[in-house]
Amino acid sequence: KAGVTQTPRYLIKTRGQQVTLSCSPISGHRSVSWYQQTPGQGLQFLFEYFSETQRNKGNFPGRFSGRQFSNSRSEMNVSTLELGDSALYLCASSYGTEAFFGQGTRLTVV
């Protein structure tokens, strides 16, 4: 069974640009959650999608958005990038209370 796949693994963007990150969950998992990890703030919850609907949302500005497709793949978009958005973005695929994580996308904003 393939694991959670996040693409790309690494990304460098400039301030003001936008970025889209992708997460393909484990087959059969309908829940996908996104997390931001920075050295200063640790892991923080962004949002969770279940069956194409946003089920939960963390305390992030509206520049952070996401969506989930009918095949459960999810995308996360950050518009008008700021230097502080540089972080590791992790995606988790869930079935019930089990959670499996992708390798993450490391975004650097310069």
Added chain:
Amino acid sequence: KNEVEQSPQNLTAQEGEFITINCSYSVGISALHWLQQHPGGGIVSLFMLSSGKKKHGRLIATINIQEKHSSLQITASHPRDSAVYICAVRLENYQLIWGAGTKLIIKP
């Protein structure tokens, strides 16, 4: 006060030592996860607990629901166990709340 507290924040030990990492939480949960993160970022799920005790190789995880406390133990620690260990609790609404992590270094 954070809803999930881990201790210690940093732990350095010699190879072979018995390691205990603690996690306390203050919210109602449906499950608790122990996760391992190596340098480079990838997170691996070690255990998911809703009660009792689980063992996998040299790793043992226990949870006491009444006391809202869990511990992760590593027996016969090895340098390859060096990583950040993270406790995360899953709320009834499926959201995960994370501890700050414990950075473990095992010296040869």
